[in-house]
Amino acid sequence: MIITQTVEYALRAMVMLAYNRGEAMTVQEIAKVTRAPAPYLSKLMQGLVRARLVRSRRGQGGGFTLAGAPDEITIWDIVQAVDPIERIEHCPLEIKGHSSLCALHRRLDEAIASVEGAFRKSTLAEMVAESPPAGPLCRESSGDPIVPLGLPKQKGK
Amino acid sequence: MIITQTVEYALRAMVMLAYNRGEAMTVQEIAKVTRAPAPYLSKLMQGLVRARLVRSRRGQGGGFTLAGAPDEITIWDIVQAVDPIERIEHCPLEIKGHSSLCALHRRLDEAIASVEGAFRKSTLAEMVAESPPAGPLCRESSGDPIVPLGLPKQKGK
Numbered sequence: 001m002i003i004t005q006t007v008e009y010a011l012r013a014m015v016m017l018a019y020n021r022g023e024a025m026t027v028q029e030i031a032k033v034t035r036a037p038a039p040y041l042s043k044l045m046q047g048l049v050r051a052r053l054v055r056s057r058r059g060q061g062g063g064f065t066l067a068g069a070p071d072e073i074t075i076w077d078i079v080q081a082v083d084p085i086e087r088i089e090h091c092p093l094e095i096k097g098h099s100s101l102c103a104l105h106r107r108l109d110e111a112i113a114s115v116e117g118a119f120r121k122s123t124l125a126e127m128v129a130e131s132p133p134a135g136p137l138c139r140e141s142s143g144d145p146i147v148p149l150g151l152p153k154q155k156g157k
Numbered sequence: 158m159i160i161t162q163t164v165e166y167a168l169r170a171m172v173m174l175a176y177n178r179g180e181a182m183t184v185q186e187i188a189k190v191t192r193a194p195a196p197y198l199s200k201l202m203q204g205l206v207r208a209r210l211v212r213s214r215r216g217q218g219g220g221f222t223l224a225g226a227p228d229e230i231t232i233w234d235i236v237q238a239v240d241p242i243e244r245i246e247h248c249p250l251e252i253k254g255h256s257s258l259c260a261l262h263r264r265l266d267e268a269i270a271s272v273e274g275a276f277r278k279s280t281l282a283e284m285v286a287e288s289p290p291a292g293p294l295c296r297e298s299s300g301d302p303i304v305p306l307g308l309p310k311q312k313g314k
Binding site for chain 2: 085
């Protein structure tokens with residue numbers, strides 16, 4: 001609930017692309033470092049391309065890159081591209097001629113609004129800037145990033 | 158996302174019980190007024206009984222009543238009984254020896270925390286008190302409650 005697996009994978013993938021600063025990553029590379037199943041991730045990436053958050057390039061050296069600057073892409077943009085959060089604007093009981101939300105649905109919509117607000121304010125740039133330099137995702141206590149060898153930028157090391 | 162169908166039905170049922178002020182309602186009566194499928198609602202009610210939010214009485218005049226005062230039962234209690242919201246306390250990548258949440262998961266957990274806070278502050282009593290006298294759920298523009306005949310308290314009218 002609240003954060004679905006779909007959203008979790010898409011956010012991990014986008015954080016990795018932001019971290020990679022314009023260097024293309026293949027689905028296999030993203031899948032390895034985000035621990036997402038590659039076939040499922042592949043579909044998610046197509047959704048992110050359709051939403052114009054990600055660019056895809058074929059061939060040698062191809063793969064996925066962010067379509068915009070990390071400080072202009074928010075968590076909200078990503079969530080809405082893959083598994084949209086819907087505000088409660090109409091009576092969920094589907095009554096025709098419904099005029100207003102009851103107290104219950106007003107409260108629920110307020111909670112959803114607070115999530116929308118938080119997600120709209122959070123950019124990919126912040127996700128990367130706030131992270132320890134070793135890696136943008138949750139780390140082991142050793143201080144090593146989770147799967148550093150999956151990152152193309154570290155291939156040459 | 159955020160508000161699952163399970164949560165939606167359970168909340169509707171609890172609001173109806175609060176509205177009914179101690180008069181028992183059968184699953185069929187609750188199903189009619191909340192527009193929830195009776196077999197599914199029946200399972201949900203058992204979950205609410207196990208969580209000690211609802212009491213069940215068998216036999217003639219039996220049914221479900223709230224187990225506590227409406228001002229002591231929150232949306233949070235109900236959600237946690239039927240489809241719990243989980244805070245992000247551990248690395249979702251399931252790394253052993255994980256030490257801290259990354260910026261991404263910290264933000265996601267903050268959003269979940271804001272929902273938790275809103276739900277903990279909202280009691281059933283508020284849901285009922287804030288509603289128009291005619292009914293506690295979303296209304297038609299005519300001003301009539303949605304399915305008034307489903308309410309036992311109106312049987313004698």
